[in-house]
Amino acid sequence: MTTIADVAQAAGVSISTVSYVMSGKRTISQETRERVERAMADLSYSPQASARSLASRSTSVLGLQAPIRAGVDVHVVMQIVAGALKEARAHHHDILLLTSDDAAGVERAARAGMVDGVLILDVETSDPRVGALAELSIPAVLIGLPDAADDLVCVDFDFEAAGRLAAQRLAERGHQSVALLGAPPQVQARHTSYSDRLMRGFLAASEAAGLTARALPCPSGPGATEVVDAVLAESPDTTALFVHNEAALPFIAARLMGAADTGPVEILALSPAELALHVPGVSDVIDLPAETLGARGARALLDAIGGTRGPGAELIAPRFADPTG
Amino acid sequence: MTTIADVAQAAGVSISTVSYVMSGKRTISQETRERVERAMADLSYSPQASARSLASRSTSVLGLQAPIRAGVDVHVVMQIVAGALKEARAHHHDILLLTSDDAAGVERAARAGMVDGVLILDVETSDPRVGALAELSIPAVLIGLPDAADDLVCVDFDFEAAGRLAAQRLAERGHQSVALLGAPPQVQARHTSYSDRLMRGFLAASEAAGLTARALPCPSGPGATEVVDAVLAESPDTTALFVHNEAALPFIAARLMGAADTGPVEILALSPAELALHVPGVSDVIDLPAETLGARGARALLDAIGGTRGPGAELIAPRFADPTG
DNA sequence: CTGAAAGCGCTAACAG
């Protein structure tokens, strides 16, 4: 194991000089800097994270609490995690995985000083973790938008605006009766933040536009077709579906493609663009920029840690996906 | 922040006594132990991870390199990660996420002393990381089974045996001509370890049993049906499909369900049981125990770190899923 | 059974 002292000796300088070369926190002569950098490379030196962390009281590690729960779309979660990881790495930070569903785990990691801040996914509208997080001694960022998040930093996709955007588009297209097929029942039952907001925006804007609209939970997988059947049975005049369930989308589209028992039904999807754009039968896609969301969350957390960012919500505005993408 | 010195003072003992109470590395009188534990609870003391790690030269953190690559089934990856995380937490370890596709990242984390060992997922048959890992100063466990892994600890599902088991079962059922629809083309093109082995076992056992067998890559999602069409067009006598692609399974099953243009085609799936058991049209499932795999991997890594385990492969034997599960 | 004290490798005053 090579230490900072080895490097200092090899370069013929003191250890503080080596430290300052690494941190850039004071000016070093060109020549000295080069000697030190040379020595570091020659000895293939890596600073010891624990020593650095003990002395500096910071870790360069972000905690991430990601859900592994029933009904949660794993693609979206993975993309969020990937985005957060990429952003963190770009700023020389690592990510420590915290067990889900466990506010105590976050607190443990925080108090042991293992992380400089935490990023929390899959937040519910009335999330029990929110209170605990506000008490925490370290910065926290939620990806999601709970009700009582006044003192917290939140980053999310603007699901309510997406719901409005969808209703407006469907109204423009001349539809009269439409339906939102949303997240799986378990997710809605938990009042996951995004599901509540999407529904609210969609139903409000539908009403404002004079549309007849309904909103239903929709199971992932083949079971989705039953919901389609039920909607068309109860409201046979339905001519468009707004689908927010990536794992149900292909089944819904397949059920409707050239089906003889229904009139033409248009499908508008809310989904990561690359997952929905090439599903046959889907005519329009509002992109759910999952990776961007993760990146923004990580960025917000880094800013909060740096003290350049206070409480408040940052919402990513919805956009239609570019079909050529 | 409360330190070990605060606890020692509150309990009226020395800091080494507090340390030994925590580690259990020497015998402490009942009474002293209770006083110390009391003080720790009263002050809600958490030992500082970095200080502990600096002094003890170990971190209680496992590095995890998980893939986020085209075609990889995210459900399976998530389950493996969940299993590893659960096992790690059960042994008081945490998990640091390492960026995928980046051997340098593993080395960086290792040399900075951020992790006690690394767990590597999605290993390819000839994986460039294998050589680098063997050089590494810390224990590594692969989930997967590359060709040249002599000096490494490997844990995997026995895909080759699963291939054989599938062929045997189909032969027992009286089929004559069968086909394996496997991982997506990108995965097979990378020669991901499991895909190669599954095919080998399936084709060999098919031949031994006198079956006519083919093996093809199969894209995930709706595109899977085209492969089914192609197989049935080229080999119209095919009466059974062995499917190893969770994301294609429902589409394949739907394509075949009561299709007028084909004879009855039986579907045998290799998939996490809970994902495949309730897909209509799937008659039999060989379970892919993803969460167990992650847990075994983590366990193997902990054992390797503890020095109670040397190089070698541990393969989990295939089993048919219990349909009542 | 318990204490005292020497580090672990680094950062950041303080002192030129």
Add this chain to the structure above:
DNA sequence: CTGTTAGCGCTTTCAG
């Protein structure tokens, strides 16, 4: 522009 040094909080000898 550079060096000296006092910690950071803990583990673990060494000494009772």
